[in-house]
Structure formats: C-alpha cells, structure tokens
Amino acid sequence: MFPFNFEWVWDIGHYLFFGGFWYAIGILGAGMTYCIAKAAYDTVKGSQDNHH
Amino acid sequence: MDAALIPEGAKRCSFPKFMLGIAIVGAVLLWGVYAMLLCWFKGLNQTNMNDYYGFALWIWADLAVIAVGGGAFFTGLLKYILKIDELKNIINFAVIIGFICYSSALLILAIDIGQPLRGWFIFWHANVHSMLTEVAFCLSLYFAVLTIEFIPNILENRQLNKVPFFHHLAHNMHGTMAIFAATGAFLSFFHQGSLGGVAGVLYGRPFAVREGLLIWPWTFFLFTWSAAAFGPCFTLLVTRITEAVTGKKLVKDNVVHLLAKISGWMICTYIIAKIIDTIYWATVTAPGLGFEMSHFYTNNSFYGYWILVTEVIICGVIPGILLINKTTRENHSLRLLAIILGVIGVCLNRWVMVLQVVAVPVMPFDTWALYIPSWQEVATTILPVAYGIILIAVTYRYLPVFPQERELNQSKAQES
Numbered sequence: 001m002f003p004f005n006f007e008w009v010w011d012i013g014h015y016l017f018f019g020g021f022w023y024a025i026g027i028l029g030a031g032m033t034y035c036i037a038k039a040a041y042d043t044v045k046g047s048q049d050n051h052h
Numbered sequence: 053m054d055a056a057l058i059p060e061g062a063k064r065c066s067f068p069k070f071m072l073g074i075a076i077v078g079a080v081l082l083w084g085v086y087a088m089l090l091c092w093f094k095g096l097n098q099t100n101m102n103d104y105y106g107f108a109l110w111i112w113a114d115l116a117v118i119a120v121g122g123g124a125f126f127t128g129l130l131k132y133i134l135k136i137d138e139l140k141n142i143i144n145f146a147v148i149i150g151f152i153c154y155s156s157a158l159l160i161l162a163i164d165i166g167q168p169l170r171g172w173f174i175f176w177h178a179n180v181h182s183m184l185t186e187v188a189f190c191l192s193l194y195f196a197v198l199t200i201e202f203i204p205n206i207l208e209n210r211q212l213n214k215v216p217f218f219h220h221l222a223h224n225m226h227g228t229m230a231i232f233a234a235t236g237a238f239l240s241f242f243h244q245g246s247l248g249g250v251a252g253v254l255y256g257r258p259f260a261v262r263e264g265l266l267i268w269p270w271t272f273f274l275f276t277w278s279a280a281a282f283g284p285c286f287t288l289l290v291t292r293i294t295e296a297v298t299g300k301k302l303v304k305d306n307v308v309h310l311l312a313k314i315s316g317w318m319i320c321t322y323i324i325a326k327i328i329d330t331i332y333w334a335t336v337t338a339p340g341l342g343f344e345m346s347h348f349y350t351n352n353s354f355y356g357y358w359i360l361v362t363e364v365i366i367c368g369v370i371p372g373i374l375l376i377n378k379t380t381r382e383n384h385s386l387r388l389l390a391i392i393l394g395v396i397g398v399c400l401n402r403w404v405m406v407l408q409v410v411a412v413p414v415m416p417f418d419t420w421a422l423y424i425p426s427w428q429e430v431a432t433t434i435l436p437v438a439y440g441i442i443l444i445a446v447t448y449r450y451l452p453v454f455p456q457e458r459e460l461n462q463s464k465a466q467e468s
C-alpha cells in the first residue's frame with residue numbers, strides 16, 4: 001500500500017493499481033476538503049443562500 | 053412524537069405503526085446477524101462451501117447486489133455528467149439504493165472472508181496481479197463516493213438543515229457533485245468490469261472463459277454494460293414498491309418513462325452483445341477447448357437449456373423490447389413486468405457466471421457439483437434485504453428523498 005511496506009516493488013502493477021487508488025482518494029479527499037472548508041467559510045461569513 | 057423530524061408538508065404514518073414495521077423487519081435482521089456471528093465465531097464450516105465450491109451463495113449475492121446497485125452510478129452519470137435534469141427527481145433514491153447495495157456487498161464480503169479482522173490486508177498487502185484486488189479497491193472507493201452523495205440528502209433533514217454549517221455543506225456538496233459522480237462512474241466501470249473479468253480469465257473453466265480485448269475478456273465489458281442496463285430497472289422497481297407500500301405517488305410518470313426508456317435501449321444493446329458473445333463461445337471458444345455446448349447444460353438435475361433461455365430471451369430480450377416500445381413502456385403493468393424480468397435477468401446472469409461455472413465438470417472423472425446453501429448462508433444473504441428495507445423506511449420518513457412527493461400528493465391531502 002505504501003512504498004515503505006516490505007513487499008512494495010516499483011513495477012507497472014504497483015504504478016497502475018496504487019496510482020489509480022491514490023488518485024481516486026486524492027480527488028475524493030480534495031473535493032470533501034473544499035466542501036467542508038467552504039461551508040465553514042460560508043458559515044462564518046453568514047451568507048444566506050437557500051437554493052439547492 | 054417525531055413530527056419535528058419529518059420533512060415539511062409530508063404525511064407519514066404514526067410513530068408506533070412505523071416502529072412496529074421496523075420491529076418486524078428487525079427480527080429478520082437479527083436472524084441474519086445471528087448467522088453472521090456464527091460464521092465469524094465458529095468459522096466457515098457453518099456454510100456448505102467446500103474445496104469445489106469456493107464461490108457460493110454469498111458471491112452470487114455480492115455480484116447481484118452490485119449489478120442492481122449499478123443504477124446509482126448510471127443515473128448519477130446521466131444526471132451530473134450528461135445533464136439529464138429530469139433525473140434529479142429520482143437521483144436521491146437511486147443513491148440510497150446504491151448505498152444499500154454496496155454496503156451490503158461489503159458486509160457480505162466481510163462475512164465471506166472468514167477472518168474480517170484481516171480484511172485490511174487486501175489494501176496493505178495488495179496482490180497487484182489480481183482482478184479481485186482491483187474490485188476491492190474500486191468497491192471500497194465507490195462506497196465512499198456513494199456515502200458522499202448520500203450526505204447532502206441526510207443534511208437536508210428538517211432539523212439538521214437548520215444548522216448553518218450543515219446547510220452550507222449540503223449546498224456546497226451539491227455544487228461539486230459532478231466531480232464525485234464522475235469519479236464514481238470511473239470506479240464503477242472498473243469494478244463492475246473486473247467482476248466479469250474474473251470469470252472471463254478462468255482458463256480452467258471452459259464455461260466461463262472468453263476471448264477479449266487486450267487484457268480484458270469480453271465478460272469485463274458485458275458486466276459493466278449489464279449493470280448500467282439493469283441497474284435502473286432495480287431503481288424503478290424499488291421506487292414502485294415504495295409507492296405501493298406508502299400508498300403515494302412519489303415520482304412523476306415522465307421521469308419514470310425516461311429512465312425506463314434509457315434502460316430499455318441499454319438492455320437491447322447489451323442483449324445483442326450477449327447473444328453474439330454466447331454464439332461465439334458456443335461455436336468457437338468451447339469447441340476449441342474440447343467441449344460441446346451440450347456438455348454445460350445436460351446430465352444434471354438442475355442446469356438445463358432453460359436457464360440460458362430464461363436469462364437471455366425471457367429476462368433479456370423481452371424486457372428490452374417492452375421498454376423501448378413507447379406503448380408498452382407507458383403501460384403501467386407491462387413496464388412493471390419488464391423491470392421485474394430485467395432484475396431477475398441480471399441476477400440470473402450473475403448466478404450462472406458464479407455458480408454454474410463451478411458446478412460444471414471440467415475433468416473426465418468429474419461429475420456435476422450441485423450445492424445447497426446452509427441456513428446460515430441463506431440468513432446472511434437475507435440480512436442485507438432486511439437492512440435495506442429498514443434504511444429505506446428511515447430515510448423515506450425523515451429525509452426529503454423525493455422532491456416531487458409534495459406536489460404529487462397535494463391534491464390528495466386537500467381532499468382528505
């Protein structure tokens with residue numbers, strides 16, 4: 001899972017599998033971080049938008 | 053008692069009646085939990101699996117719920133990426149159904165691996181040459197996507213939405229949902245496909261093995277395609293059941309017709325590909341490996357040609373035709389028949405690709421290996437159904453799942 005695991009090898013299999021895995025986690029993590037940070041900012045700012 | 057939590061303007065049954073329903077389904081759930089604990093504490097000897105039948109009822113249930121849960125990713129793709137706006141009226145429910153299906157799939161896997169405490173090994177010590185590793189990665193990540201898609205609906209609960217932070221969070225998550233939906237579609241494409249790919253690369257199993265494109269056997273594409281085709285049928289079926297139980301119309305006909313039409317065209321294109329695949333396998337692949345087609349459908353008491361005809365013609369061609377034809381699609385009973393047949397068809401396909409594959413004898417000294425699941429396997433397979441009913445009941449009661457519910461039932465409420 002991580003390069004410091006004993007069975008890690010820098011080969012195409014690990015590039016593809018873990019490249020995709022961390023890429024997807026990165027997108028989901030960044031997306032949620034943005035939403036949470038913006039929600040916190042909006043809350044502090046007190047903006048009132050009610051259109052979903 | 054819980055009126056403050058119920059969506060504004062929505063009519064729900066009394067709290068005691070609701071709790072009685074939950075208690076009845078909860079008893080079934082507890083039966084499943086008991087069987088699950090038996091499997092965890094006593095081991096997989098509680099099942100009727102053996103060295104011949106390493107894949108059994110659970111893996112079929114796993115593949116089936118993942119296939120019918122495909123309605124969530126496909127509806128999300130249509131709504132957020134292809135911008136088919138009418139589907140906003142059913143997307144919440146599609147996501148809840150997907151969430152139930154994928155959490156059930158993960159639960160079944162947690163029972164099936166026998167030692168759930170080592171479940172994390174699949175990530176930590178991943179075998180990067182295994183399609184099932186890819187399935188595990190995509191399944192877990194897509195479950196995270198479904199959770200993210202479900203959260204805004206939870207935050208729109210009448211009381212939670214009064215909290216400014218939750219209100220803004222739900223709003224912002226709606227705004228960025230296209231990114232999550234696109235990620236979900238990408239992940240779904242690969243895990244649905246890899247589940248089919250697992251069957252297609254079983255070189256020792258001539259019933260399953262297929263040629264393909266590069267490293268992907270044709271079953272890879274057929275599984276993804278069938279999930280996208282039949283998943284919306286399951287969404288429509290559960291919506292119809294919910295309408296019948298609640299006695300209310302929850303989604304407008306134009307939305308149902310649209311999703312049914314898209315599903316119908318997907319089913320038709322899929323079934324053409326499936327028929328071509330079956331003919332090629334029966335006339336080229338299997339004979340090339342030394343087997344006649346009849347070998348896979350005769351000399352046993354269960355698997356006959358009936359299963360092929362039922363899967364492809366009765367539960368494939370017929371629902372496809374019924375759903376692409378405007379007259380039959382807009383006929384309430386025929387549409388219901390089509391979506392029921394469609395759901396049965398995709399579940400039957402997964403059964404064939406999991407259980408018939410391992411039942412067929414492959415060596416000259418082999419015989420058909422038919423298997424009957426133990427009660428523990430049956431109970432743990434019914435467990436997700438009970439869990440799904442409870443989650444749908446709770447979400448329907450407390451969350452604004454159906455945006456058109458109020459409008460569709462306003463006149464009815466005024467009359468009463």
